[in-house]
Amino acid sequence: EIVLTQSPGTVSLSPGESATLSCRASQSGSSSNLAWYQQKPGQAPRLLIYGASSRATGIPDRFSGSGSGTDFTLTISRLEPEDFAVYYCQQYGSTPPRIITFGQGTRLETK
Amino acid sequence: QMQLQESGPGLVKPSETLSLTCNVSGASVRSYYWTWIRQPPGKGLEWIGLINTSGGTHYNPSLNSRVTISIDSSKNHFYLKLTSVTAADSAIYYCARQNYYGPLYYMDVWGEGTAVTVSS
Numbered sequence: 001e002i003v004l005t006q007s008p009g010t011v012s013l014s015p016g017e018s019a020t021l022s023c024r025a026s027q028s029g030s031s032s033n034l035a036w037y038q039q040k041p042g043q044a045p046r047l048l049i050y051g052a053s054s055r056a057t058g059i060p061d062r063f064s065g066s067g068s069g070t071d072f073t074l075t076i077s078r079l080e081p082e083d084f085a086v087y088y089c090q091q092y093g094s095t096p097p098r099i100i101t102f103g104q105g106t107r108l109e110t111k
Numbered sequence: 112q113m114q115l116q117e118s119g120p121g122l123v124k125p126s127e128t129l130s131l132t133c134n135v136s137g138a139s140v141r142s143y144y145w146t147w148i149r150q151p152p153g154k155g156l157e158w159i160g161l162i163n164t165s166g167g168t169h170y171n172p173s174l175n176s177r178v179t180i181s182i183d184s185s186k187n188h189f190y191l192k193l194t195s196v197t198a199a200d201s202a203i204y205y206c207a208r209q210n211y212y213g214p215l216y217y218m219d220v221w222g223e224g225t226a227v228t229v230s231s
Contacts, residue, residue: 035217037156044205044221045156051212056219088156092216097172100146100158100216 002027002093004103012111019076021106023067023089031068035090038083039105045088049074076108084110113137115206115222123200123229129193133206133222140187144209146218147180147191149202157202161209161216162189196229203227 003026013019023034034052037045047056049065052072062077076083089103119131133145147159160170162180170178179192193200203226207218 030214032213033215035215037218044224045218046221047217047219050210050217050219051215054212090156090217092214094214098169099171100148100161102156102158104155 001097001099002029002091002101004089004091004101006087006089006103006106008106009104010107010109012109013079014111015079015081017079019074019079019083019108021074021076021087021108023072023074023103025070025072025091027095028069029091029094033091033094034065034067034072036063036065036074037088037090038085039088040085048087079108081110084108113208113220115208115220117204117206117222117225119204119225119227121226121228123196123227124231125197125229126195129191129196129200129227129229131191131204131206131225131227133189133191135187135189138208139184140182140189141184144211144216145180145182145189146207146209148205148207148218149200150205150224151199151202159191159193159204198229201227201229 005024007022032051036049039045053065064075086105114136116134144163146161177194182189203224205224206222208220210219
């Protein structure tokens with residue numbers, strides 16, 4: 001079973017700065033097997049990135065995803081006040097058990 | 112525009128069965144894959160299982176023996192049943208559309224979630 005480890009657990013930044021969030025998978029697989037979600041308090045998660053680097057519909061271009069193998073990154077440039085939230089990465093198992101797995105989340109908070 | 116809305120009892124007694132409905136609007140429930148995800152208070156996301164366009168299901172092995180996901184195309188709903196619940200099953204339950212890109216299954220449309228508490 002794949003384990004996704006996100007780092008850091010919490011990052012404190014100011015609006016206008018850039019954020020780099022990491023997601024490491026316990027097994028290497030397809031470079032397109034990763035999605036990123038944003039979740040604000042009291043709201044459902046929102047898809048940001050799929051296929052490691054493709055932005056979902058309506059997602060601003062300050063959000064970008066990259067990576068392959070076991071290491072993936074979500075970069076948020078020019079942080080806006082509405083970007084402060086929890087971010088989760090997610091994969092689908094390429095080998096049994098083929099389950100959808102989430103990382104534990106990274107909290108992006110205002111400095 | 113596709114929208115999903117969960118409904119069901121907010122309180123379930125231990126050892127009983129949790130039953131939730133996801134109402135799909137703006138699309139046919141037979142046209143896509145659908146999934147259930149839950150989030151215990153203050154914790155991360157856990158995938159429960161999915162149902163495909165043929166009615167086939169795939170569940171998280173950690174819940175496999177207790178979970179059933181089904182579809183009613185006449186009502187454009189899909190459902191979650193979780194048996195023998197305990198306090199550990201208290202969570203916000205989300206329904207979502209399951210999309211795919213190459214080897215990746217991901218969720219691109221989410222309901223707002225419904226909170227379920229297991230308590231006597």
